[in-house]
Amino acid sequence: MSADRKLCMIPGPIEFHEDVLASMATPATSHVDPLFVPIFGESIEMVRQVVLSEKAQPFITSGSGTLGWDMMVNLLEAGDEVLVISTGYFGDHFAECLEVYGAKITILSAPIGAHPSNEEIKAAVSAKKYKMVTVTHVDTSTGVLSDIKSVAEIVKSVSPETLVVVDGVCSVGSEEIRFDQWNLDIVISGSQKGLGVPPGLSIVIASPQAIEVFKSRKTPVPSYYSNWGKWLPIMNAYEARKPAYFATPAVQLIYALHTSLKQIIAGGVEARFAKHHQVASDFRKTVKDLGLKQVAQSEKDSANGMTAIWLPEGVTLSQLVPALAGKGVQIAGGIFKGRATEYFRIGHMGISVMDDQRQHIQKLKDALTNSLTELGYKA
The missing domain is CATH 3.40.640.10 (Type I PLP-dependent aspartate aminotransferase-like (Major domain))
Structure with missing residues (x-):
């Protein structure tokens, strides 16, 4: 690899x-x-x-x-x-x-x-x-x-x-x-x-x-x-x-x-449901603490395997995606018709969620936080 x-x-x-x-x-x-x-x-x-x-x-x-x-x-x-x-x-x-x-x-x-x-x-x-x-x-x-x-x-x-x-x-x-x-x-x-x-x-x-x-x-x-x-x-x-x-x-x-x-x-299907919910909730708290808003309008209607997040003012998709890529993390842009350039999407599923030792979620949080800071965003 x-x-x-x-x-x-x-x-x-x-x-x-x-x-x-x-x-x-x-x-x-x-x-x-x-x-x-x-x-x-x-x-x-x-x-x-x-x-x-x-x-x-x-x-x-x-x-x-x-x-x-x-x-x-x-x-x-x-x-x-x-x-x-x-x-x-x-x-x-x-x-x-x-x-x-x-x-x-x-x-x-x-x-x-x-x-x-x-x-x-x-x-x-x-x-x-x-x-x-x-x-x-x-x-x-x-x-x-x-x-x-x-x-x-x-x-x-x-x-x-x-x-x-x-x-x-x-x-x-x-x-x-x-x-x-x-x-x-x-x-x-x-x-x-x-x-x-x-x-x-x-x-x-x-x-x-x-x-x-x-x-x-x-x-x-x-x-x-x-x-x-x-x-x-x-x-x-x-x-x-x-x-x-x-x-x-x-x-x-x-x-x-x-x-x-x-x-x-x-690993147990029930435990898998619960772990995805817990990690997603924690990740959405990070998003909120950064002052960002997710596309899903309520917590109960938010997916546990991914999150779509509105871009903050002054930060563009063409800036954020390569910024995270430079830190070794690949994220996705939006695809909703007419709004695709206004938000970005992040997945949190499978081993990234179930295996804490891999530190995938923490690496994602750090890359997102640091990239936004470098692009001039202040929470």
Whole structure:
């Protein structure tokens, strides 16, 4: 590893554990090799454990988290009504994806840094019958944390048949998710954020209700690679420790996922939720003590895996990002439409949070504080 490599403290990809990276050094291995089959099968089972489910069906496929959006083609048919609860860039683009498959989209949004109220959500789902309601658990464009438990309660109380679809790309592995208990239907994620694995795996977790909706659809799935009719037998086979083939899985990435999931489960999922919350709260106190304001408008609506922060007057993004980079820390600019140059984003997930000895969070705090001072900012 080069000496000048910067600590990656963006909202994903995050820092990866050495054992996770070492797992990718596995020699060329067939995807139906008897040594690999149980690795894949155990990974499917451990994904279920991370979201606290006993009955959900995980799909682990090669692709980015965005592939999970496309996989909703398995549940949608042309003309289906979808309510998208949007808290930023990713909610809006999820809507754009679903429109490609013929969904009729209604977007329920809020001012930047906020999310729609429970009353607004209840009014929306009471006014029209929806096939699905989508919500971004953590929208990385704003750092807003949505209350997916309350969303599911509201939706299911009004319309038990409506599917609750959670974009958990920036929440699985860093935010509390209780799949079965909260009556969720879909959680979409990717490998490179809270799960602590290099980019390249799309992970979708589906409830029995969602699988039944897929199986009872009236029209063919208008997709080949994303088609659950192809993937469901593969997932079932590997979990039963039997080889199967539809498309070649990313063998080395699945070895890495297996290693990371073992670490997460060994450390305790509940403890992981709590540690991310504690570190995030402490980091936000540092932000406040510096006189800075975060984009999320309230503490309870603030993500535990990342923070978006408004730039102080007199400091620009083009100054701050290279200033931190010069101190060995990489952060990200904004991406909210029309406001992208007004704030910056910092990730705090995975080993940077769970392993205090690495001092990643302290290095980040020091680099931020010193960079602002050098740029003439006074708290």
